[in-house]
Amino acid sequence: MHAEVAVIGNGPVGQTTALLLARWGIRVLLLDRRPSRDAIGSKAICQQRDVLDIWAAVGAGARIAEEGLTWTTARTFYRDRELFSRELTDPGCSPFPPFVNLSQSRTERILDERIAAEPRIEVRWDHLVTDIAQHPEGITLRCTTSRGQTEIATAYAVACAGAQGAQLRRLLGIGFEGESFDDRFLICDIRTDLPDWSRERRFYFDPEWNPGRQVLIHPCPDSTFRIDWQVPGDYDLDAEESTGELDARIRRIIGDRPYGIVWKSVYRFHSRIADRLRAGRVLLAGDCAHLVAPFGARGLNSGVADAENAAWKLAFVLRGWAPEALLDSYHAERHAAARENIDITTHTMDFLVPRTPELQRRRRETLDAVAADPTLADAVDSGRLCEPHRYVESPLTTANPEAPIAPGTLVPDVPITLDGSPTRLRAIARDGFLVVTTNPGAVAPDSPFPLRVVNAAGTTLPVGAVFLIRPDAHVAAVLPSVDDLPAALRRATARQ
Structure with a gap:
């Protein structure tokens, strides 16, 4: 098969890109540097309704929604007391819930099944892209495999290599400005019996068992709970595990009940964005194009929106339905979406991880005020859930300030x-x-x-x-x- 588009990176953003391109009749080569799928870890767990709609278009949305879990109560705590709780209601008419919690590894396996059934997609593992040569007719990718070197010719490429996309950005001469946060976060997926928490998300500010920092607990399917602790920048997971302190850390939350660790990891938050999302015949998507703190679930969800935006525009150009200039709007629209996400998550991080005495004072005063008056709860920023970006300023949008529905928004699901x-x-x-x-x-x-x-x-x-x-x-x-x-x-x- 001669591919028209190479998708670099076989994570959920790359998988979605490939499936959507194939839906438009485009032949796709899906490349990944890894030897095979890493089927472990929760990683990105919260999939929004609009993303389920996108996956429904390639036959995966209903399955992901069915297997996922939607929590209905959000509880927020400060030190030793509950500040407030909110019940989530769904007034919409969509068959999909507002969001589901499902591990990224399970989502990837469901998308893999759809890819295996799609003859227009060829998957090649063990392909590390080491060079990208662009010319008027297309691009040539040079890849290193366990068997040696190989070259691949395609018309276009979409780089979806995730947080490991630094080499691709260097090859394309693309900057990746922003910042990284000093504190780290420990994730443990644990399987245990916590029936009262099975539909609750719990957020703790400054609990006595993690003083001065935060803890976030999300329920997931199969009696699994994801726990995120904010930890110091010099945190050593191996040392904590060897001394038994990791077990003690978990038991301070769940008590003496039996549990098993399904997966654990330590990571650092980043807030970065590529200066260009289009470099000639290559588009950047997902974490390869932008990295944001995960509060509000803006990583994978915005990456899937990147995938859909790129897929229909590449298809229209390849089919001769639109000029190549259409691809310029990919940068205009998705860079603006990434900038919006970074602005929102930066504001959230200033509240969650205040890095100056003034920000620390402001957060303490806010939490104390809400403890005294729960009606002030909206002042607490623990992460605003991701919503679709509005392409109001897009060059593709016909402005109409009098319109009953603003041009650029996602159409209502009526x-x-x-x-x-x-x-x-x-x-x-x-x-x-x-x-x-x-x-x-x-x-x-x-x-x-x-x-x-x-x-x-x-x-x-x-x-x-x-x-x-x-x-x-x-x-x-x-x-x-x-x-x-x-x-x-x-x-x-x-x-x-």
Whole structure:
């Protein structure tokens, strides 16, 4: 098979990129430096509803949602008392929960099954990319394998090599500015019986068993709990384990009940972003393009959104449906999304890990105030859950300040009837461009790419407006008439 796109990195972002490209009919070569899959560890555990929608488009969303766990109560503690708790409600009409907790390793195995069933994807492990040569017709990747050197020619590449992408960025001449935090975090996945905690997320500020720092506990499937401790920068896991202090650390939380450690690791938070997400014929996605603190689950979720953004644009360019200039909008849109995530997580880290006396004083005063008056709970920042970025400033978006739904946002997931069968809008919004209108006589303009008109009469969408939905389910334009569609379509595909 001669691949049109090489995807470098066989983690969940690379897997998603490959599956979405194959869905558009693109032949993909999926490369990874490792000899095989690392099927251990929770790693990224929280998958958002909009990401489940993306995975549903490649046949994996329902399975991941079914196997995952959604906690319903968020409890926050300060020292020896509970500050407040919140019950999570879901007023939406989506069949998917707002999020699920499922280990990254299990998510990867589910995506592997989809890849194995896709003839347009070839997987090659044991391929370390050591050089990238670009020329007008495509790119040549030089790879080192256990059997020697090999070269691979493709039209484009997507670098999804995760936090190990430093070599690829160097090859492409891409900077990766930002900062790393001094404190470390210890993760232990433990399997134990804690039925009262099975649907609760618990966040502890300054508990007596981790003074001056934080602890976060997430429930996961199969009676497994992920515990994150903030620890000093010189923390030594091996030493703590050998002295029995790790067992004591865990028992301060769970008591004398039996438990087993499924996985453990120590990591440091980073806040970094690539200065370019497009380097000629190579796009950067996921942790290869940006690293953020995990509070709010913005790592994997934003990486999957990168994958979808890159896939439909590469497909449109390769099919001749759009000019190569469309790829410039990948940087414009996803760099802005990464910058937003970094701004939000930096604010969170200033509260969770205050690095100056002033920030420490402000956090202490905030927590003391909430302890006295729980109605002030919104001042406590333990991580705002990730939401889809709004492409309001994108060059592909037709601005309309009067629109009932802001152009650039993810389309609302409203019920809709199509060909006499009930469905929902996001379920049909990823097969091409979609025109949604309450005008029963609306006809789509001629188009070289997939374009469909659906009647939104009877839905909760505003009457009268014409919605142009992109292949990633974001609103490209909200128009007064179908006569305005040609110009909006040209803008949305970088043809003007």
